[in-house]
Amino acid sequence: MKNNREVRVRFAPSPTGYLHIGSARTAFFNWLYAKKTGGKFILRIEDTDIARHQEDAINQILESLKWLGLEWDEGPGLETEGKFGPYRQSQRADIYKEFAQKLVHDKKAYLCFCSPEELEKERKIKLEEGKPFKYDRKCLKLSPDEIRYSLREGKSYAIRFLVPENEKIEFKDTVYGDIKVSSESIDDFIILRSNGLPTYNFSATIDDALMEITHIIRGEDHLSNTPKQILIYKALGFNIPFFTHLPMILGQDGQKLSKRHGSISIEKYIEEGFLREAILNYLALLGWAYDEKTTIFSIDEMIEKFELDSINKKPAKFDYDKLLWINGYYIRNLSDENLAELLKDKMKKYLESQKPSNLEESARELDQKIIKITPLVKERIKTLNEGIGLINPFFVKISYSNESINYFKNKNIDAPDILKRVYKALDELEEQKGERTEKFCAENIEKRLRQISEELNLNFRKVAEVIRIAIWNSPVSPPLFGTIEILGKKLTLKRIEDYLRIISQ
């Protein structure tokens, strides 16, 4: 049919909201297939529904796609959009009108003067009777005179596609196999609304044909629409592309992914500190597997190994925990330099959101400090935001929580005594004592602190616990010795003093 043609795939979102997980996967699979085959990935905006379409959503979608690295070869937002443009359906109204009129002229479509209200009423009645609703073709029976009269009256009309009778529509879906549908089960659907704009099935088909899309890869919710579109392809004499429908992505409750399910927009995941490689890796695993073992794929590996016909049919529930795990894996495998860079950007934003009076002096040394901090937290975080949460006391003043203040109340630990000893031990470091100055570094700090636990004949974890609460306002911190070193002598001692003062009150 079109074996030697260049592969052309497309992602065609409608801008009714932000790019969500499900659409992102559809975009990604299209992109993967284009990369794999050396084809073109086209972006088209389906904004024919004026009521629901939001202008800023388009930008959001474009931004999210770019962030994911799913760059398109043709479409909006590019310096030269491409030779099949415009790529926004709202700018292609004339094209659809023209084809609709051609179909009317060829008697493959007809004018319908029925009002949406009447139709709605009839539909309701049929539904209550438990009978299938199908348009009764009232307007097909109109005589040319009647039509002329209505037009002269200025009556508004839609254009309906005339579905051929007794026709078997068959197509092969890469994922779902052979699909056969009888034309009897298809209503004479509207292709052009009375406002002159096309409906989805019509505009999508016209554009896919005109833009010479060879492979349509989209969500399973369009599987049932495909027969209608094939009818249009045939009526207009267009080449029929290959179809691949992707199983739906559902929320953890098994329902279609929606706002109720918490963060579902890509934007949210960017904010939370997920990495694009991790998101794409996870998305690839929803409905597809390469073999029985591999779960981690680099993007190049995915391009190499991805196959449309090994996508499975079952809808997949979105598993946030697994995404988290994958993200943690990618973070751990980042180089210190790259991770530091990412953490720095996040931290910068975080610090900007804080009151200046809440910042420690060290906030000004973010750039130098972050590279030292990074190896300490790399294995401990699953998202960048977790990282920020773990390390922000390096830069932001701590105010002791009640929990911290009362932490040792009913425990058999003499916290003040320990802290006084710690203070003294640390204070001695870096003190000028002729030649024998001991550096304030993790190694020496460890030596000193372990000495204290020996002196007191106390398990070291107890000592560490006390120090953590005092300098970090939390029983959890990055590894203690490195943390103290990076915090610096001055700040460490100050926090110990502060804590001692507060608990002695």
Added chain:
RNA sequence: GGCCUGUUCGUCUAGGGGUUAGGACAGUAGGUUUUCAACCUACCAACAGGAGUUCGAAUCUCCUACAGGCUACCA
């Protein structure tokens, strides 16, 4: 209601007439450890149900149940 589609551990999946039904996440137990992680070890846990075909079915066929989609002048 009609049409289309799907159903393997809690979740993502591998397998596609003969397997101890494999892996990963989560969970549990242990090890390591200055906390939290990470890491290591072990464990837990599935072929929706029923008929049929067959020497043999999770795998093929049919039925049922459940789930999802479409049935809009939404996409």
